[in-house]
Amino acid sequence: MAAYLSEWLSLLIRWFHVIAGVAWIGASFYFIWLDNHLEDPPEWKKKKGIKGDLWAVHGGGFYEVAKYKLGPEKMPGILHWFKWEAYSTWLSGTALLFSVYYFGSPGYLIDNAKMELSTLSAALIGLGFIGGVLLVYELLIRSPLARNGMAFGAVLFALLLVVDWALFQVFAGRGAFIHVGAVIGTLMVGNVFLGIMPSQRALVETVEQGREPDERVAQLAALAKLRSTHNNYLTLPVIFIMISNHYPMLYGHAHGWLILAAIGFITAFARHFFNLKHRGVYRPSIILACGIMTVILIGVIAPPTGKQAAAQAAAAAEAAGEVSDADIHSLVSTHCAGCHAKEPSSPAFQAAPAGIALDTLDEVVQHNDQIMQAAVNSQYMPLGNTTGMTEEDRKKLGAWLQAHK
Ligand code: HEC
Structure with missing residues (x-):
């Protein structure tokens, strides 16, 4: 609440x-x-100390605005x-x-x-x-x-x-x-x-x-x-x-x-x-x-695309070893699902932040690009990295996401 x-x-x-x-x-x-x-005002306005004026029409009426060189002779009762x-x-x-x-x-x-x-x-x-x-x-x-x-x-x-x-x-x-x-x-x-x-x-x-x-x-x-x-x-x-x-x-x-x-x-x-x-x-x-x-x-600042990304992912996959669905499920449960769930266990969230719930792997695939950007290409997620997600974890996640595009 x-x-x-x-x-x-x-x-x-x-x-x-x-x-x-x-x-x-x-x-x-x-x-x-x-x-x-402001335009050059007519002579009679200049005599009053006005240095410029202009006319405008707006919202069903005409407005005449004047700017004084210094100020009016007498201060008006209401000044905004x-x-x-x-x-x-x-x-x-x-x-x-x-x-x-x-x-x-x-x-x-x-x-x-x-x-x-x-x-x-x-x-x-x-x-x-x-x-x-x-x-x-x-x-x-x-x-x-x-x-x-x-x-x-x-x-x-x-x-x-x-x-x-x-x-x-x-x-x-x-x-x-x-x-x-x-x-x-x-x-x-x-x-x-x-x-x-x-x-x-x-x-x-x-x-x-x-x-x-x-x-x-x-x-x-x-x-x-x-x-x-x-x-x-x-x-x-x-x-x-x-x-x-x-x-x-x-x-x-x-x-x-x-x-x-x-x-x-x-x-x-x-x-x-x-x-x-x-x-x-x-x-x-x-x-x-x-x-x-x-x-x-x-x-x-564009993230790597096409061949470059594929090469990076392949290298990451090799470094990370074979990444199974079960690995990713447990990784996401540990590092993301505390907040990103239909019913977050984190007391700070009432609903899945940014509308992204990651209870199932299907949902992870559905948000593939966003997750790649937030947790692999940048370290924005997990928020504040309170769960201690490692570089190794990010590589694994990246390789898996790349394979499930
Ligand atoms: C401590 C809570 C928390 C954890 C843990 C967390 N997130 Fe988030 N996440 C958030 C919040 C809050 C936002 C909304 C941030 C915003 O609006 O900038 C968000 C936003 C996102 C977004 C959307 C970013 C965008 O494009 O605006 C993605 C994707 C995301 N998180 C993925 C992940 C992944 C993947 C993990 C796990 C590796 C994760 N998050 C872990 C709280 C968390």
Whole structure:
């Protein structure tokens, strides 16, 4: 019952998290779009201090949007802020991290072959990474480095690369992926909370008091702009990471951290195309390059196929000796069926995970390709290798699966 309720809890939090994320990124894309489509306003608007306006039609009505150079003469009674989209995304994401990884299935996080950790120490390491990177970023953005946008961007990428690599040394692939995502998401929300909001508050105050913005307000605004540029480039990578942790072909790969880095680079570069396009600079070569890099990545990480796979399986079979059905039945019972059964004996699962029950050899054959990917080509399964499946076992399983295609 506990496992059943905890599944529901994580489903409901996930649902909320996705909605909050859509609202956050959606609002952020909308405002970037607005900024880039403002037209020169008519004279009478300019006199009011409006620097750009635009017209739009949506949902059965016309909208007239105007952006002020500084602010209106008098602060309106109701001013909309956009911050709870970001905060609720982060809060629900953190709740999900706890419910799925720290309380739910620490097997996603802990891989005894990499590091033997207790659930508590794994959680502390995970949270330590998230807090630590936020701290380093906040120190950097207050340093002279912040004056050089390009250099800062390069340092930020290098920092994330090191974090990505380090997390893969400590955690199972899936847990490492989600923590890289959580680190990036936290930086983004930190940017809103620690930089963009204070800058907006200072601006509102200035306008309310009818003053011209002073040095402090201008400086806050410049840093807020840098933070929002970072957030802009991180949107596509962070979303990719959040969904890619459902694909073992990526995180279960021996070089998962490099794959993640490549995807981060490609998706951030793709964002660059849109940013330029919004400014009227149209560079399809960027999207083309991203497409080519993606195809290369797909090719490079592809599992062995055809002759190559057959040769590998033959070599494995020879090394493993004759593999009988009974061998495989006992191997699967020992290493898989505790979780992957119609009625799992593991208390952590109410139903067969990923809908894959392996009670019979027919079912093993039915999921041939998936099992090959999860337990032979990668060591993603058994989860956290709690059952201590050996290389020898994997070779046997691979040879048998190859013979039963
Ligand atoms: C401790 C429980 C546990 C054990 C033991 C375990 N699995 Fe899994 N397995 C899971 C969970 C949980 C998922 C869903 C993971 C996800 O969504 O990423 C899963 C998913 C899978 C998938 C689907 C992966 C995909 O494509 O998304 C396959 C295939 C699989 N397991 C095979 C195996 C095999 C083969 C074994 C034994 C060698 C095994 N598992 C042992 C818990 C377990």
